[in-house]
Amino acid sequence: MTRLTALWTKETLALLRDRHGLAALFVMPVIFILVMTMALHDAFMPGAAIDVAYAIVDLDGSPHSQSLARRLGKTGSFRRVADPATTDAARADIRAGRYALALVLPKGFGERLLTPAGADGQATEALTLMVDPTLNPALQLAFRNQTSAALGMLRADELTHSAGKLFGLPTSARPAERDWPDEIVSTAVQNDRSIRPPSSVQQNVPAWLVFAMFFVVIPISAILITERQQGTLQRLAAMGLPFRFLLLGKLLPFFVVNQIQAVLMVAVGIWGVPLFGGEALAMPTGAGLLHWWLVAAAVSLAAVACALLVASLAQTTQQSTIIGGVGNILMAAIGGIMVPKFMMPGAMQTLAEWSPMAWALNGFHTVMLRHGDFAAILPDLVKLLACAALALAAATWLNRRQTA
Amino acid sequence: MLKVDGVSYRYRDAAAPALQDVSLNIPAGGVYGLLGPNGAGKTTLISLLAGLLTAADGKISLNDQPLTEARAANPRAISLVPQDYAFYPMLTVAENLAFFAGALGLARDERRQQIDAAIAFARLEQVTGKRAEQLSGGLRRRLNLAIGLLGQPQLLLLDEPTVGVDPQSRSFLLESIAALPASGTTVLYTSHYMEEVEAICQRVAILDQGRVLSEGTLDDLLATADSSAEIELDQALPAALAERYAATDLGHFKFGLFFRSTVEVARLLDELAVAGCTVRQLHVGRQNLEQLFMRLTRRSLRD
Known part of the structure; x- marks a missing residue:
């Protein structure tokens, strides 16, 4: 010892x-x-914020285009920055690296919301997504998906609203802006707990x-x-x-x-x-x-x-x-x-x-x-x-x- | 005290044996010198004696008891002081001594007493609180030696204990080592410094290429027959004289000569005076250890 x-x-x-x-x-x-x-x-943390910024060029300025912007903002995954006035300004900002994504909402977006892809025989101007080519393709896809989902929800709400009016159902003056996406909580299951x-x-x-x-x-x-x-x-x-x-x-x-x-x-x-x-x-x-x-x-x-x-x-x-x-x-x-x-x-x-x-x-x-x-x-x-x-x-x- | 009888040792994968049929007799109570050029087998022999290696052939006995048994009975009987500073540079002198005393298994009181004795012996009182890495070369050598004395060994194996120290420390170390036999510790001393060995050893063995070339008391080894001498001149030895006295050229106008009788010495001096040669040195009858060592091991470089 x-x-x-x-x-x-x-x-x-x-x-x-x-x-x-x-x-x-x-x-x-x-x-x-x-x-x-x-x-x-x-x-x-699943679903936590991604540090990628985007901007919205709202050429329509209608309640519908503003509603889409708000819905996108609520997802919180991407960071929204101050919006540029024109597409050229947005292009210059992306080139300068100020943000990586810019969503252009064309003029007449609100009016044509329920007649997409020329369903009524008139041409509808498409939404444009300007991207920084160095941005991870998965993130580009994620943003497109979020935009599509928000757009789909906006259309559904608008349709419900219009249909309600048509059939004389009670509806609120403005479609409710629900939080989107519905929160999905990840849980891992092990040992019955x-x-x-x-x-x-x-x-x-x-x-x-x-x-x-x-x-x-x-x-x-x-x-x-x-x-x-x-x-x-x-x-x-x-x-x-x-x-x-x-x-x-x-x-x-x-x-x-x-x-x-x-x-x-x-x-x-x-x-x-x-x-x-x-x-x-x-x-x-x-x-x-x-x-x-x-x-x-x-x-x-x-x-x-x-x-x-x-x-x-x-x-x-x-x-x-x-x-x-x-x-x-x-x-x-x-x-x-x-x-x-x-x-x-x-x-x-x-x-x-x-x-x-x-x-x-x-x-x-x-x-x-x-x-x-x-x-x-x-x-x-x-x-x-x-x-x-x-x-x-x-x-x-x-x-x-x-x-x- | 220690008998080495016909010991041989070969390292694994080595072409030649490191030791071949080595026999030595180291009596108790003295300082025994072990000399040899680099690679002669000194360290191997010391490792065998310290129990670090086991001899394949031959016997080693301590006080007529086989070495392994003697070491098992008393692990502190033989102490090794390696050539390197075999202690902990980050510990203080006192901490180093306390650690090695503890590693020897000394009980508390004995430990205290032996540490004090070792400090006094190596005169380390002033530096006990200093870290070993801050000590001068001389003090490190003294600490290395002091650690070796813990456990009061019967036989102390010293491997080049004065390398890298100033003349004052060397003189102190030599005096201290020479005094050890009086307190009951026999010393086996290896060194390349011939004058050190000549100064403190009573018996000497010269080892080369794993074999003992010569062994005996220092006086016996250094005494030579009257018939040979070494002379140093201010110029070359005249050819006629060189032939008559069977001269060998030792370099730098030094010559080894052979006389048929001592009367010839006086005659040679007359002949040199006539030839105009000045004699700078003349040794007749006793050689120094370096001359003996160089003659036995031959002068070639070893590494």
Whole structure:
């Protein structure tokens, strides 16, 4: 126990004096969580505003053309800007990049509302949509669809109004302008309980926590490689200190570091993100919290073991920074940390299954979003613990081989 | 105390063995010098003695007990001071000593007492609160040595302990090391500095290409028969004289000579005076360690 206490004290002091290591472990993920939660705030909300502006050139100026403009404005998906007076002005504005879309309502729009496409034998001027050619085609299509829907609703209301008058039914003086589209709320159904899909904070807090936990590779390899290069490992071996003691001496302090990271990241999610206008993180309670911690503990073991493996593979701290840093970023990229897995195409989602970070994130999401029980997180726990065991065995073997 | 008997060692994938049939006898209570050019096998031998490697052939015993058993019975019996600064640069001197004392498994009181003794021995009192990375080369060497003394080892293995230090620190280190046998610690000392070994070692072994070329007390090794001498002149040795005394050219007007009797020494000096040669140095009867080392290992560059 004296030996282990000495090893733990040494690792703790060494880490506390490694400013770069501390920054990588604590400051970087906090910044990531805040920035990414804010940046992706809308990406996780179905039907939220799209930051694309449009203008309406109302050449008709009738109550009907104004009604269509109002109905479009109520959808809220696209941002409306001040209307130009002429089509030429609109063309110039689009060219200058002031907005991407301009809908031209032709003269006589109101009069011809109920006789589209020359139904009465006279030509009807079409609605024109001017677009910035660089605008995403999906967004162009979305705007066309919204316009068609608003137009359809306007016609239906107008028809009801006219028909009512024709048949002597009671109607209001002006057709009611209903909100459009009728709000559709997305719900994901799992385990017989209806919950909402992950919000930005629910995706980003566990994702960047996993990323940060794996970054223990930087301080762990910095210390282990210095020990090897300086002959300290030889000295300790000559003192009769078994290598497994050395591994244990590193596992516990960095396990504790990972737990502190978890508490800090969750605190940032609960109290920090709302300060910047985001939604607060909701944590599971009761048994859910225990399951959450089990996932965190398994991620920590896998992260520290992988770090020890990288530290054993690398000969210099530069190498370990590259192998560890780039390896982490790759694992994060394919594992759904940087881009959420549900946004990836099928092939990439299959590839993601091979990243330990994906197992980790999946484990957290199982507890936080699907309210999964122990059996539900068990597959991810087993994968993470197997990864930890393999990495530790490989690290021990490499160190034996280097000294023999 | 320590006996190495017919030990050989070959590294994995190495073409030639690092040690071949090495036998040494290191008696208790002295400073034993281990000399050899780079690649001679010194570090391999030290690694075997420190238990970092296991010999494939031969036996190593400490106080008549096989080394592995002796180390298992008392892991602190042999201590290694590596050539590098084998401690933690980000920890203070006191923290480093506390860590290594803890890693040795010393109990609290013993730890305190031995740390104090090590600090006093290496005169580190003024810098105990300083981080190791802020120490000068000499102080780092002293800390490296002080850590080696924790656990009161019977045998201390020192690998080039004076590299990169100023003359004052070197002199302090040498005096401290020379005083260790009196307090019960036998020292195995490797160095490239011949004058250091000559100054503090009682016995010496010269190793090259994995073999022991010479081993014995320093006095025995340096004593030579009267028949050979080394002379340094201000010009080349005249050909007639070179032939008569079987001279070998050692470079820079230095020559190794062979006399059939000591009477010939006086005669040579007369002959040189007649030939107009000035004698700058003449060694007869005792060589220095460097001469012996260079003669045994031959002068070729090793790396």
